Amino acid sequence: MTETGKPRLEKTGAGEPAPTGTPIPAGDGSPVPAGDGSPVPPGPRFTVPGWAKRIAAVNEAWTFGVLVLLVAFFTIAAPGTFLTQYDITQIATNAAIYLVLGVGMTFVIIVAGIDLSVGSVLVLAAVLSGEYTVHHGGAESGWGTITVAALIALATGLVWGAVQGLLVAKAKVPPLIVTLGGFGAALGLAQIITGGQDLTGAVSGKLQHSIGFGKLFGQIPWLVVIAFGTTVLFGLVLAYTRFGRYTYAIGSNAEGARRVGIAVDRHLVLVYALAGLLAGLGSVMWLAYFGTTSIAGHSTDNLKVITAVVLGGASLFGGRGSVLGTVIGVFIPAVLTTGLIIIGVQQYWQDVAIGVVLVLAVYLDQFRRRSRDRG
Incomplete structure (x- = not known):
């Protein structure tokens, strides 16, 4: 107190006077003494653990959470009939x-492409493979025919994908247009070859009873x-090899990748060839x-596969995605469809539900991008 009986004023850190004895908040949030000298406890605080922040930042964690919620919902809605061993x-x-198919699409979307x-490539490869089988023993053919027919299917997809990659990388045609044209062309060729009818005797009985219906x-x-x-192999390639690092680099910034010496055009051809x-x-x-x-x-x-990859956290703008996310994304529509069938929902509503899930996934992807750009 001053001689006049008025409280003495002191300068605070903000440059404003404050009466002596008034507690001044400490910068580190520690308790400060009140006028009577007793400490003033700080207000309650809640701090998110570091491990929780790291998990929340992982795209696959959110996708897996959605899958768990779907499983829990259908398990409660149809107890004893959903998620049986048969299901x-x-x-x-x-x-x-x-x-x-989704593994190949993952690589394509990460490089900011689309397929x-x-x-249709699957159909064309199956038709050419089936034609060979028909003329080399049909349903009674042995493993020699099965092997050659499988190689024909693989080669068909590889060549078709490489041609599309060349058009994207060298001719600079947008991948949407290239693969949309490829969609129609491959299906058209398959229909020309077969006359629009599925082949008879296009599959060996040995292939069906071993690979098709057999169990390890x-x-x-x-x-x-x-x-x-396939998932493990290419998941490791994407996560731990130079090919995978180049894939992310091109999707994030193709011009920047080219300036540091990455053969962007060749890599794009390889990515589309892999998808094929x-x-x-x-x-x-x-x-x-x-x-x-x-x-x-x-x-x-194509829509089912793209849906799975996007649900798995891959960005349609490129530079982000993982094979693990695609695995989870593939099972979300599968679980959703199976669950809706079990609880008796009409098939048309199943398509509506999957479409809504896809739109929400894309919106979430854009929301994350905006948040990242602001932060």
Whole structure:
């Protein structure tokens, strides 16, 4: 107190006077003494653990969370009938072919491309493979014919994908246009070759009973084993090899990648060739499981595969994505479709639900991009 009886004023850190005895908040948030000298405890604080922040920042964590919620919902909605051993086997088997296609699409989308032709390439590869089988023993053909027919399917997909890659990389035609044209051209060639009718005797019985319906150790379908092996192999390639690093670099900034010495055009050709090769592998799996070329049954394969990759966290703008995310993304529509069937939802609503999920996934991707750009 001053001699006049008024409180003495002191300068605070903000440059404003404050009465003596008034507690001044400490910069580090520690308790400060009040006028009577007793400490004033700080307000309650909640700090998110570092490990939780790291998990939340991983795209696959969000996607896996959606998958877990779907499984939990259908398990509660249909107790005892959903997620039985039979359901798990069927979901995994039905997802196997789309997973193989999705692995190739993952590489394409990470380089900021798109491939609308995968379904038609699968059909064309199956038709050419089937034509060879028809003329070399048909349904009674042996492993020699099976091997050559499989190589024909793989080569068809590889060459078709490489041609599309050349048009994208060298001719500078937008990938949307190139692969849309490839979608129509491949399907048209398949229809010309077969007259629009599925081939009879296009699949060896040995292929169907071994790869198509056989199971490893009597438990795991061979289709699932093939899909798993393909996923692990190319997941490691994407995550740990120079090819994978170049894929991310080109998708993030193609011109920057070119300036540091990456052969961008050659890499794009290889990426589209890989997508075609895996479409060829998918055709072999399809023939083994369904026993027919199914010419009219693949018009929406491209949308299903792109949906899976985007749901898995890959960005349509390039530079981000993972094979692990694609695995999760493939199983979301598979679980959703199976669950809706079990609870009795009409098939048309299933398509609506999957479409809504895709739009939400793309919106989430754009929201993340805007947040990242602001932060």
